[in-house]
Amino acid sequence: MSHNHDVTSTSPSRRSVVKGAAWAVPAVAVAAAAPTVAASVGLLSLTGNACKLPGSSNSVYKGYVFELKGNNVLGPQPRDAVVVVESIAVSGLASAGQFIVQAPTQGVCSCGPTCGGSDPNHTVCITDGSLDQQILIYTEAGLTGNSASGTVTITYRVYDCNNTANCGAAGDLITESKSFSGGSLPGNGQGSCTIMPRPIPPGS
Numbered sequence: 001m002s003h004n005h006d007v008t009s010t011s012p013s014r015r016s017v018v019k020g021a022a023w024a025v026p027a028v029a030v031a032a033a034a035p036t037v038a039a040s041v042g043l044l045s046l047t048g049n050a051c052k053l054p055g056s057s058n059s060v061y062k063g064y065v066f067e068l069k070g071n072n073v074l075g076p077q078p079r080d081a082v083v084v085v086e087s088i089a090v091s092g093l094a095s096a097g098q099f100i101v102q103a104p105t106q107g108v109c110s111c112g113p114t115c116g117g118s119d120p121n122h123t124v125c126i127t128d129g130s131l132d133q134q135i136l137i138y139t140e141a142g143l144t145g146n147s148a149s150g151t152v153t154i155t156y157r158v159y160d161c162n163n164t165a166n167c168g169a170a171g172d173l174i175t176e177s178k179s180f181s182g183g184s185l186p187g188n189g190q191g192s193c194t195i196m197p198r199p200i201p202p203g204s
Contacts, residue, residue, distance in 0.1 A: 049180070050180040063142070079163050081126045106133070111161035115159035
């Protein structure tokens with residue numbers, strides 16, 4: 001009898017096995033759900049393409065034009081987005097604010113065109129669902145000098161229109177940085193500039 005008692009006490013009952021299985025299922029489900037949580041990413045990304053502007057292109061914008069891409073996955077958060085470029089620096093040298101942001105294929109956001117008292121020259125609209133929208137930043141001559149390569153760094157904030165005519169709250173300051181190697185953009189569409197279509201300096 002004692003021998004049978006020992007076996008019975010050490011063997012799991014059918015109820016215990018079922019109970020253990022019931023607890024195991026949610027643990028597997030939670031582990032599988034974890035990868036669906038993705039980290040947020042910025043709307044702007046520098047391509048590394050840059051073109052040196054000719055000295056006679058404009059009285060101010062004689063530096064470089066840098067290419068970026070804007071991506072705003074179709075809703076939600078943000079929906080239409082007004083992006084304000086707060087600063088740009090080239091190889092550690094910060095702009096004095098004399099830069100201009102343009103988007104050749106820019107749509108119309110439901111809010112804006114500026115948000116938070118932003119400078120219109122530093123603001124761009126990236127509509128909901130935009131993919132690889134070309135964005136160009138032109139800099140003043142003193143920022144880049146004769147350098148043909150280096151590192152460009154920008155900071156910017158995103159304002160979510162949220163399908164209304166009013167700008168939402170300012171998003172966190174985002175920093176984007178990338179090495180660049182620039183071609184030349186002399187007159188008459190010549191030179192080694194790889195940005196297409198060839199950018200036209202502001203005021204030209």
